[in-house]
Amino acid sequence: MAKRQKYRELISQSFDFPQRDFKEEKGTLQWNDLPLMEIAEKYGTPLRITYLPKIGQQIQKARRLFNAAIANNDYRGDYHYCYCTKSSHFSFVVEEALKNKVHIETSSAFDFELIKRLEEKKKIKKENFIVCNGFKPQKYIDKILEAYNNGYKNIIPVLDNMDELEKYGTPSGTLNIGIRIAAEEEPKYEFYTSRLGVRYNDIVPFYQQKIQNNPNFKLKMLHFFIDTGIKDVNYYWTEFHKALDVYCDLKKICPELSAINLGGGMPIKHSLTFDFDYEYMINEIVTQLKNTCNAEGVDEPDIFTEFGSYTVGESGCVIFSVLGVKNQNDRETWYMLDGSLMNNLPDIWGLSQRFIMLPINKWDDEYKHVNLGGITCDVGDYYNSDAHINQVYLPKIKPGEKLYIGFFNTGAYQDTLSGYGGIKHCLLPSPPHILVDEKKKNEFTYRVFAEEQSADSMMKILGY
Ligand SMILES: Cc1ncc(COP(=O)(O)O)c(C=O)c1O
Structure with a gap:
């Protein structure tokens, strides 16, 4: 019988990996060296993360390249x-x-x-x-x-x-x-x-x-x-x-x-x-x-x-976890996310924007072809095509297992277009938002910028 491939192998065959900002350690993903699995387990999902040092790195890079070109x-x-x-x-x-x-x-x-x-x-x-x-x-x-x-x-x-x-x-x-x-x-x-x-x-x-x-x-x-x-x-x-x-x-x-x-x-x-x-x-x-x-x-x-995008886009990510798996027919498996793609990453819905999407854990597991479903009732709330292959492959999930999924480099426009903290499709709250500062003494520090949006805040906007 043919050997079943692990997710890690799929990635290493498809891309140069590890690569800038992305690497894998012990079956879990790190982005800008952040231990995403730990963060997701600590703060829960869905979760927005902003890695602040990236903003300065981007600015410095552009400035350095323009100044070098000016000198050359x-x-x-x-x-x-x-x-x-x-x-x-x-x-x-x-x-x-x-x-x-x-x-x-x-x-x-x-x-x-x-x-x-x-x-x-x-x-x-x-x-x-x-x-x-x-x-x-x-x-x-x-x-x-x-x-x-x-x-x-x-x-x-x-x-x-x-x-x-x-x-x-x-x-x-x-x-x-x-x-x-x-x-x-x-x-x-x-x-x-x-x-x-x-x-x-x-x-x-x-x-x-x-x-x-x-x-x-x-x-x-x-x-x-x-x-x-x-x-x-x-x-x-x-x-x-x-x-x-x-x-x-x-x-x-x-x-x-x-x-x-x-x-x-x-x-x-x-x-x-x-x-x-x-x-x-x-x-x-x-x-x-x-x-x-x-x-x-x-x-x-x-x-x-x-x-704009260049300054702040690569500083942001959104992490979801899979709430449940639905096999709708012989060919289509839906991984149902615990949040909405439409609400949190509206460019996916409005512009068919592709972001880097990767599992946070289970890189040593076999993978399968899936569709990702957002949790609103809207048929348009889905993601089923990566930029390079027009399909989505993710690790298989056994009953009782948790799979976290990250959408990366989402720091530009998504909060404004989705009306962060306002009212949302199906009354789903804006997720908590964590800020990460520069690593000091080999440790990252995390700040909670916002807890999950409360029902009261939404009801107030709605006039209740
Ligand atoms: C006048 C102007 N400048 C800058 C930008 C930023 O563009 P980007 O986020 O692609 O860098 C925009 C975006 O719409 C714009 O309209």
Whole structure:
């Protein structure tokens, strides 16, 4: 009879394993060296974990690679790392990012409440760049002006559209501004041009008519962001060069223009096969910026980025355990989770996002093909395809055994999109959330950021 394979063997045959952040010891998984099995048993499941040191590591890595590329290319501009708060607004995330000397990117009026509180705690400095994106209602504009008047002189509202300029009225000094370019979308979208930003051809005439001789504003930044992310593909480079051409055209008539903002979209690890070459990509960006500017005879701009997922995505994971096994027919086995995928990781449901999904224990057991079912009654609450094979394999479970399952690198957008702590599908509570700090004296320290959401908190929102 053929030898039955263990889960561990499946993984070692499918991937280079162990690998960055993931390894296995005594049949259990470690992520960033965290003993996940111990944590799951101590705090119960479902459980959210944020491994805070990862945030600083990511920021430092990007900064190191940009600075190296700047030095290698003899590039005469600086690099500024902004953190895009919408990817995770939690205080522990933003504070960790600020410890690593980032600037801030905002997307709405409430971001300024966050900045006010960070200021009270002396976590943010008035010298910080605050790049303000988005289509802005007057309340957002008012908050931008208020921050400017309170001393945030490096605030840069990025005009999403030409009408926005007038909403700032007459600021109390010369306000630095940016303009966002509306990129052409990838052909997979139903529309050609992004709704965000100003069309390429309108930018230079708009500058000449409304900004050039206007003492209230200085055009400092051109903003360019491709929603599908920074990738070494034709589409990205085509849009990138279109943006650079606009930059050079503008720079020739607007000497105070000094920055290009590449937005977000730096990819993160969503599969164990992920092998994005950050160093190559960053160097290529800097080289192409340099070459184009030199060819056009304009000074190289300072480079801003607003990485959200990249900053915080790889710091988060969610752990579930299998509550029960259902064999619905000869071929389909469902592992029923003790929480909802839809509620906790809404990108799975909304975008068919694949995350790294791995068992936490039982790596020495045989495996089988399964579907994972969330605990809501919704037919869409499931996960049945890993990024590399479009199927899910997990260790077999014998009666009475416990299997823990982790979804990794889930730290960006999932809490905000799922309305963390609000009301949830089937009234399932937000799970407890544990924060992990840097290992000291060979020990991790854990902090409970939030216990499981209480019924009272949900009932209050619902008006009971
Ligand atoms: C203007 C802007 N900047 C930055 C980001 C962050 O993108 P990411 O999380 O892919 O880095 C976004 C995301 O939507 C954005 O709209």
